[in-house]
Amino acid sequence: MEGEMEKLECRDEILAITKKLVGIRSEVNTEGERALAETVHDMLKSHPYFEANPSQLVMEPTVNDERERYNVMAYVKGTKGNSNRTVVLMGHMDTVGVEDFGVHQELAFKPDEWKAHLKSEPLPETVQTQAASDDWMFGRGVLDMKSGVASNLYLLSHYASNPELLEGNLVLIVECDEEDGSHGILSALKTLKRWQAEEGFDYVAAINADFVAPAYAGDENRYIYKGTVGKLLPSFFITGEETHVGSAFDGLDPNFIAAELTRQISYNPGLSDMAFGEATLPPVSLKQTDLKPNYTVQTALSAYVYYNFFVHSWSPEKVLELLKEQAHIAFRNALDTFEARYRKYNGISDGQENTIQWEPRVYTYDEMEELLKETHGEVYVQHMNAFKEKLEQDESLDSRMLAARVVEEAWQFMPDKRPAIIVFYSSLYSPRVALKGEDENERTLLDALDKAIEAVQPEYEHPIVAKNFFPHISDMSFVAMSDDMPEIDDMIRNTPSWGKKLSVEYQDVADLNIPVINIGPYGMDGHKRLERMEMTYSLEMVPNLTNRVIRHVLESE
Structure with a gap:
């Protein structure tokens, strides 16, 4: 024919x-x-x-x-x-x-x-x-x-x-x-x-x-x-420990951790997904900012970064696992650098060195959600539902910044507020x-x-x-899609902005395929x-x- x-x-x-x-x-x-x-x-x-x-x-x-x-x-x-x-x-x-x-x-x-x-x-x-x-x-x-x-x-x-x-x-x-x-x-x-x-x-x-x-x-x-x-937008909410810039080493700047995170993730071929002999482009940063509303002489309480991430064979769940590992590495590197520079500074300033108390802490959004529901129960759930509903009425917020605000609010309920990184998705998959x-x-x-x-x-x-x-x-x-619905459900649980501003009926895609x-x-x-x-x-x-x-x-x- x-x-x-x-x-x-x-x-x-x-x-x-x-x-x-x-x-x-x-x-x-x-x-x-x-x-x-x-x-x-x-x-x-x-x-x-x-x-x-x-x-x-x-x-x-x-x-x-x-x-x-x-x-x-x-x-x-x-x-x-x-x-x-x-x-x-x-x-x-x-x-x-x-x-x-x-x-x-x-x-x-x-x-x-x-x-x-x-x-x-x-x-x-x-x-x-x-x-x-x-x-x-x-x-x-x-x-x-x-x-x-x-x-x-x-x-x-x-x-x-x-x-x-x-x-x-x-x-x-x-x-x-x-x-x-x-x-x-x-x-x-x-x-x-x-x-x-x-x-x-x-x-x-x-x-x-x-x-x-x-x-x-x-x-x-x-x-x-x-x-x-496929394309994902993995995002990271990073908390530090606030301090006055006149006592810089008494706190931990989340921007410092964010910079190390970007150095670890952006252009990293180890995060290229290889399938059928073809590799995706590695991730690259699309936004990096702190969440301070205006200028003060305090270091920021939190920072926010997200990266473009292409996939050939990895599920959204697999990508979160990989990036949780990368975040832990970046956090460890940032703390090691902080400690080395603190020692060097004390050596030239005759200051008294305090012991660094922080350790890397990394959670997925779903892990944090489960922890907060267990800790606070229905009070937390109702508060967050009302908070998110109000945010969704703000036309100036896109799904990415809405997600950051949801995570920022949820963080306020964390019983342990030592510096941490929360990994999640903030846009359409x-x-x-x-x-x-x-x-x-x-x-x-x-x-x-x-x-x-x-x-x-x-x-x-x-x-x-x-x-x-x-x-x-x-x-x-x-x-069509190569993910199964449980993998999609895991992605949705880790997308804080899922709802009015961001919603896809992936079941329709799966049904037709x-x-x-x-x-x-x-x-x-x-x-x-x-x-x-x-x-x-x-x-x-x-x-x-x-x-x-x-x-x-x-x-x-």
Whole structure:
């Protein structure tokens, strides 16, 4: 089947769709998201298939969202046989902002004019060459990821026009809010589950169309990804012992411990998660601060740090275990350094040395919670529930700072207030997805991908290479996951901000658990001013690779 399948001649059509989508501003958390959803809906609504089957096309508002925005979802039922096998195509319509375009923000949405303007700017040599080429398109969203959405729209329309070629069903999701809180895909799961119940869809594969880029300078590979990296935000509340700066060694500055913690964790390859021969980037600090409200000559009572943490195979529970160990090491190192410097200072000042009384103490949030419930009972529980409810009404607090305030308040109930570190999570967990070929759907999808690459590679000059983990955060994390629900429950118990501001129904993800891969447009500088997309791969290879995977998966039994 693979060798005989007709090649789709689709470059010009997908290019036209891409330009139309890019021309509509749809920065995340703006009215543009809704405007683009309406445009996509209208594009599909006018197709004869959806005129005849209007219930198979919906524009639905997101759920549990503070903003009014919408997903566009549709499905085509194939007439080649009676299979319920269903492939899901997915891609997001929102983009990051355009502040980096400066006075040329309007040109960000006009690819031809923007490219013409760039030719007058001093640019790096590679970018100059690409700007002079007819095969590169510049502009906000051309790469991330409106060309991918355009490819998916083309494929859905192709089968809407030719349902007799389709054995099984094809579902399209054009979701909002991928660049921030993933309200789009999390809302779409509800619709997928409803269609599963009403239409009997058997979801056997999902194909995301997020962008791919070189892995290193000079990398000529065009990557396809089987599964995706997961992301956590491990956070640390650090308490010290307050003192006047005139008696610095009488207390312990939590910022001193925080600095040692960051030295221990940031860029540490020992915290890279290796699976299938691929390593995650090590963690890096995203915030480091003390919690003093204003200036005083007292040292801080507490500090707060959090780190980006990617995973391939480690569960959230495993990451907390690892980081609890790292926190203990950092605490020990900080105390040893403190003691050595105290001795040295006394040696030059003729001071009298006191014995250092502190020892490293590290708890997970769940461990501290259990201790405080045992110690204080219902008084503690009721106080914390009321405190958290009040915090959740403060729109200025994001989930990360809300978590810090909850831990800070809980600490007030600790009977032993000697310096300590509390480890917890303070943001959304994007689950890891590892395709191991352990069930029939995974094996079929992986086989389909291999055959598609083999068939399309002769048509293209650069290597098309499959890797195991998409290296960026994407909505792939919310159609499948490799964690089990007890592991998710442990993560939730260690997330103090879980509730109104931060809540994900991971059971929906577990219920669907659709094997997912990423076949997306190729380019460079996503999220940057010089965002650009190579057209031959993105507008020709991507739809043909995706089409072959669709057909192979649906026609396999």
